[in-house]
Amino acid sequence: MSVLPVDSLSTPRFVGLPSFMRLPLATSLAGLDAAIIGLPSDSGAPYRTGARFGPNALRAMSVMLRPINPSRGNINVFEVLKVADAGDANVVPGYEIESLALMERSVATLVDAGVIPCAIGGDHSVSLAALRAVAHRHGPVGLIHFDSHTDTWDSYFDGKRYSAGTMFRRAVEEGLIDPSRSIQIGLRGSLFQPTDVSQSEDLGYRVITCDEMFDLGLREVARLVAERAGRGPSYASFDLDFVDPAFAPGVQTPECGGPSAREALALVRMIRGVTLVGFDVVELNPLYDGPGQITALLGATILAEFLALIAETRLQATTSPQNKP
Numbered sequence: 001m002s003v004l005p006v007d008s009l010s011t012p013r014f015v016g017l018p019s020f021m022r023l024p025l026a027t028s029l030a031g032l033d034a035a036i037i038g039l040p041s042d043s044g045a046p047y048r049t050g051a052r053f054g055p056n057a058l059r060a061m062s063v064m065l066r067p068i069n070p071s072r073g074n075i076n077v078f079e080v081l082k083v084a085d086a087g088d089a090n091v092v093p094g095y096e097i098e099s100l101a102l103m104e105r106s107v108a109t110l111v112d113a114g115v116i117p118c119a120i121g122g123d124h125s126v127s128l129a130a131l132r133a134v135a136h137r138h139g140p141v142g143l144i145h146f147d148s149h150t151d152t153w154d155s156y157f158d159g160k161r162y163s164a165g166t167m168f169r170r171a172v173e174e175g176l177i178d179p180s181r182s183i184q185i186g187l188r189g190s191l192f193q194p195t196d197v198s199q200s201e202d203l204g205y206r207v208i209t210c211d212e213m214f215d216l217g218l219r220e221v222a223r224l225v226a227e228r229a230g231r232g233p234s235y236a237s238f239d240l241d242f243v244d245p246a247f248a249p250g251v252q253t254p255e256c257g258g259p260s261a262r263e264a265l266a267l268v269r270m271i272r273g274v275t276l277v278g279f280d281v282v283e284l285n286p287l288y289d290g291p292g293q294i295t296a297l298l299g300a301t302i303l304a305e306f307l308a309l310i311a312e313t314r315l316q317a318t319t320s321p322q323n324k325p
């Protein structure tokens with residue numbers, strides 16, 4: 001099976017089915033290193049629903065992206081990694097717990113075949129489904145979490161424990177992540193309680209607020225991320241509301257005063273040497289996106305950057321030290 005994207009120099013971008021980056025659709029998982037999987041559930045959304053439309057909106061804008069990544073030494077991601085688009089998990093609209101179970105099963109199909117899941121949300125609660133599948137194979141993983149919210153509240157709405165605001169408390173309780181290797185970056189905005197940030201630290205997370213991020217500088221934050229995650233298996237989760245709503249309006253719960261698209265991309269591009277066994281880009285809500293689909297384009301770009309990070313780490317592991325960039 002060919003695992004190269006359609007060449008946009010030969011076939012215009014608007015021709016054909018919009019798989020992620022014009023990659024082939026997965027007909028088999030054999031031989032794949034990574035696969036795109038849509039997790040189109042917004043049944044965990046406390047506020048703006050519509051992230052169920054996120055995966056296909058992100059795919060539609062991803063036709064803009066080219067295979068070579070200049071920020072990691074002109075690496076051609078698809079010469080290093082065999083990647084295909086595995087379509088979407090099934091869900092039951094309005095039924096959060098049932099949808100989590102279905103999505104976990106779909107991600108587990110990839111993980112159990114040795115394929116790295118590259119997930120597109122969906123509201124942020126879909127990360128719990130992906131983490132359950134990933135941890136089942138790899139054990140507790142380090143979590144690298146970009147978000148303007150901690151998502152470590154205990155429950156919403158009369159004790160409901162599963163939502164886009166609670167999954168990173170559930171993930172610790174379920175032993176899916178190792179808090180001592182986990183970090184949350186970008187927290188900002190108004191709070192429910194004064195303890196909204198310290199509740200994450202009490203669970204064992206390292207927290208870098210948005211203000212601290214800019215005080216430290218992006219390069220230092222990237223270094224701290226790599227130091228915290230170490231060489232063990234890690235999982236990255238990127239909530240698009242990490243980015244300022246001027247650059248990413250199409251999200252569930254926007255927070256003013258975040259990094260620009262340029263700053264967010266710069267941070268991701270500076271993270272090196274971590275071993276991602278899965279990642280997600282979540283909370284794309286195309287119903288609130290701008291007419292140019294700028295949030296979808298940014299989400300697609302972030303996803304491609306995580307793929308390039310995986311390719312770079314893979315390449316460094318397989319080349320001799322003198323060949324390292």
Ligand code: MN
Nearest residue numbers: 148149239241
């Ligand atoms: Mn958020």
Ligand code: MN
Nearest residue numbers: 124147151239
């Ligand atoms: Mn979130």
